[in-house]
Structures are given as C-alpha cells and as structure tokens.
Amino acid sequence: MNGDHPEDNLLIARAFGRPGATASTMVGLNEEAGIWRVTDADGEQDLAVAWPSGPISERPEIRREVVVLYKTACERLGVTPREEHKPAAEHSHGTPLPQDGAADSEAEDKAFSKVIRETSWSDHSDSEGAGFMDDIMHGRASRQDYIDLVAQHFFMYEALEVAAEQLTADPAFADFHPAALVRKSALESDLAYLIGDDWRERISAVPATEAYATRIREIAAENWLPGIVAHHYTRYLGDLSGGQMIAKLVAKQHDLADAGIEFYNFTELGSIPAFKNTYRAGLDRLGVSMDDAERKRFLEEVRIAYGFNTAVFVDLSRQKATA
Known part of the structure; x- marks a missing residue:
C-alpha cells in the first residue's frame, strides 16, 4: 500500500484520529488492526486502526480491509474515491447491481459476530476518536484525566456486572462472562491506588455515565439477555483489544506498573485471542x-452502547474544560 497509493495512508490517518497528519506510512498489522506511523504537529506516533470486519487471519483479507478503510476515510473527509473503489452503481462502465435478494442472502450467510462488527464499526470508530480519548491515546492527557476515566469505568461496570450476575446460571450466557472477566474489584483497587482509601467519596459519574448505567439497568430489569450481551460486547471486547494499547500508553506516560492499571490485566483469563474467538462464537450462536x-x-x-461511550468522553472533555 505504501508504494501503490501513498496518499491513501494520509487519508486514513486523517479520518481515523489524526486530522492534522502531514505524513503517514503503514508500518505493521496484526489480526485486530493496521498500524500507521503518522506525523503531525505533535510529532511522530503510531496509530492503530481496527479492521472494519473484525479480526483477520488470511493475507488476502488485508487488502479487503484496507480498501474499506480507504473508502470510509474518503466518505468522512468528503473526498471522491478513485474509480476502482467507487460503488458499483457509480462506475462509468455501469457494473450491474446485485439481483434482488442477493444482499439479503449474503447477510444471512455471514457470521453474526461479523454483522455486529460491520454494523457498528462507524460508531466504534467515532467513540475511539472522541477528543478526550484522543488525548489519552496521544499522550496529551494528564494523570487526573486518566483517573477521571477510571472513575467512569467504575460506575459503568458496577451496573454491567450486576446485570451480568443475574444471568450467570443461563447456559446461553456462560461463554460471555467467565469469572476472570469481572472488572469491578480491579477498578476498586486502581481507584484506591490512584486516589486513596476514600476514593468512593471523591468520585462521581458524569451525566452520560449516569444515563449509560440507567440504560443497562433498564435492560437488566427487562431480563433481555441479548440486550445485556450488546452492552457487554461493547465494553469487554474493547477492553481486550484497544484497551490493552491504552494500558501500555498510560503506564508509560504516568509511570504505572501494575497498580493503577489492574483494570486492563486479564492474565487470569488465559489467552486473550482464544477467549475472543470463544466470545465471537457465542455471538454467532446468539444470532x-x-x-x-x-x-x-x-x-x-x-450502537446505542457505543453512543453512550462517546457521550461519556464528551462529558469528560466538558468537565475538564470547566475544572
């Protein structure tokens, strides 16, 4: 990609978190994301952009995912994509549209975990790119910013894990919520380390977090298992993916070893990739x-869950601005 269309790298960087990028080169990838080395006014840093369709395992999938990133970047930035990447109906040679029912048939055959990923991908990217998190991801956030984020996590997971607890006896929920996944005690330890023993009296939920927790409790009161899984998915799989990168960045910036970032420590879970595969298989069965x-x-x-996450970051930005 660096040799064929180097300008594509710049578009992707600008659309997915580095709007002021002046240079961008793809330097690596893994099953979860592509890695770009981006230069802007803050200097040179690596940017990870998640694959739109979820984890990949085969080489041919790389080009497919990069093309989707490129087209999404063009859409976000108002740039006309190159001819070969325009939607079929826009091509000058008039490539025929799929026959009626073809798209529905394809969706029916697709694993539900991939449908979830593709349907919510733009919401996920918007959440990742929210200003508050952008500061954390690029080393501009203060230690207090990180503490404020941990505090909001506490209120989110307090509600989510109460909801999950009521489903522990349901076999359909077993693969989603093993004991090693529970985060509340880790958050309590982190807050005690970062704030002190009186941390509970010194934190409060921003309005968006309160609304988020209320929504989770409403779904739990309805006893709607898929709804709880929807919120569970957006939080825990994020912690196991991008959250691991956040932990490394925060640890380096604020000189934290284990204490203060226990929330992101999933050692007891075993292999994270293996668990994520089990989780996605559970989503497929649920579908x-x-x-x-x-x-x-x-x-x-x-999508509602991702919207709440973005709203929390917006509220944290406002809180910071008025502090």
Missing part, C-alpha cells in the same frame, strides 16, 4: 437463536 426483529433490536442496542 442464530434470535429472529430477524430481535437481531435488528440487538444491533441497534450495540
């Missing part, structure tokens, strides 16, 4: 168990 209406509702709930 099969639901009818079309419930699948649609589930996908909407995932």
Whole structure:
C-alpha cells in the first residue's frame, strides 16, 4: 500500500484520529488492526486502526480491509474515491447491481459476530476518536484525566456486572462472562491506588455515565439477555483489544506498573485471542437463536452502547474544560 497509493495512508490517518497528519506510512498489522506511523504537529506516533470486519487471519483479507478503510476515510473527509473503489452503481462502465435478494442472502450467510462488527464499526470508530480519548491515546492527557476515566469505568461496570450476575446460571450466557472477566474489584483497587482509601467519596459519574448505567439497568430489569450481551460486547471486547494499547500508553506516560492499571490485566483469563474467538462464537450462536426483529433490536442496542461511550468522553472533555 505504501508504494501503490501513498496518499491513501494520509487519508486514513486523517479520518481515523489524526486530522492534522502531514505524513503517514503503514508500518505493521496484526489480526485486530493496521498500524500507521503518522506525523503531525505533535510529532511522530503510531496509530492503530481496527479492521472494519473484525479480526483477520488470511493475507488476502488485508487488502479487503484496507480498501474499506480507504473508502470510509474518503466518505468522512468528503473526498471522491478513485474509480476502482467507487460503488458499483457509480462506475462509468455501469457494473450491474446485485439481483434482488442477493444482499439479503449474503447477510444471512455471514457470521453474526461479523454483522455486529460491520454494523457498528462507524460508531466504534467515532467513540475511539472522541477528543478526550484522543488525548489519552496521544499522550496529551494528564494523570487526573486518566483517573477521571477510571472513575467512569467504575460506575459503568458496577451496573454491567450486576446485570451480568443475574444471568450467570443461563447456559446461553456462560461463554460471555467467565469469572476472570469481572472488572469491578480491579477498578476498586486502581481507584484506591490512584486516589486513596476514600476514593468512593471523591468520585462521581458524569451525566452520560449516569444515563449509560440507567440504560443497562433498564435492560437488566427487562431480563433481555441479548440486550445485556450488546452492552457487554461493547465494553469487554474493547477492553481486550484497544484497551490493552491504552494500558501500555498510560503506564508509560504516568509511570504505572501494575497498580493503577489492574483494570486492563486479564492474565487470569488465559489467552486473550482464544477467549475472543470463544466470545465471537457465542455471538454467532446468539444470532442464530434470535429472529430477524430481535437481531435488528440487538444491533441497534450495540450502537446505542457505543453512543453512550462517546457521550461519556464528551462529558469528560466538558468537565475538564470547566475544572
């Protein structure tokens, strides 16, 4: 990609978190994301952009995912994509559109975990790119900013893990929530280290976090398992993916070893990639168990969850500005 269309790298960097980028080169990748080395006014730093369709395992998938990133970047930045990457209906040679029902058939055959990822990907990217998190990811955030984030996590997971607890006896929920995944005690330890023993009296939820926790409690009161999984998915799989990068950045910037970042320590879970595969298989089974209406509702709930996450970051930015 660096040799064929180097300008594509710059578009991707600008669209996915580094709007002021002046140079960008793809320097690596893994099953979860592509890695770009980006230069802007803050200097040179690496930018990880998650693959739109979820984890990849085969070389041909790389080009497919990069093309999707490029087209999404063009859309976000208002740039016309190159001819070979325009939608079929826009090509000058008039490539025929799929026959009626072809798209529906393809969606039906696709694993539900991939459908979730593709449906919510733009929401996920928006959440990652929110200003408050952008500061944390690029080393501009203070130690207090990080503490404020940990505090909001506490209120989120307090509600989410109460909701999860009521489903522990349900076999359909077993693969999603092993004991090693529970985060509340780790958050309590982190807050005690970062703030002190009186941390509980010194933290408060921003309005968006309160609304987020309320939504989780409403879903739990309904006893709607897929709805709880929707919120569970957006939080825990994020912690196991981008969250691991956040932990490394925060640890380096604020000189933290284990204490203060226990929230991101999933050692007891075993292999993170293996667990994520188990989790996605559970999502696939859940998708099969639901009818079309419930699948649609589930996908909407995932997007709602991402919306709450973004709103929390916005509130934290406002709180910081008025402090």
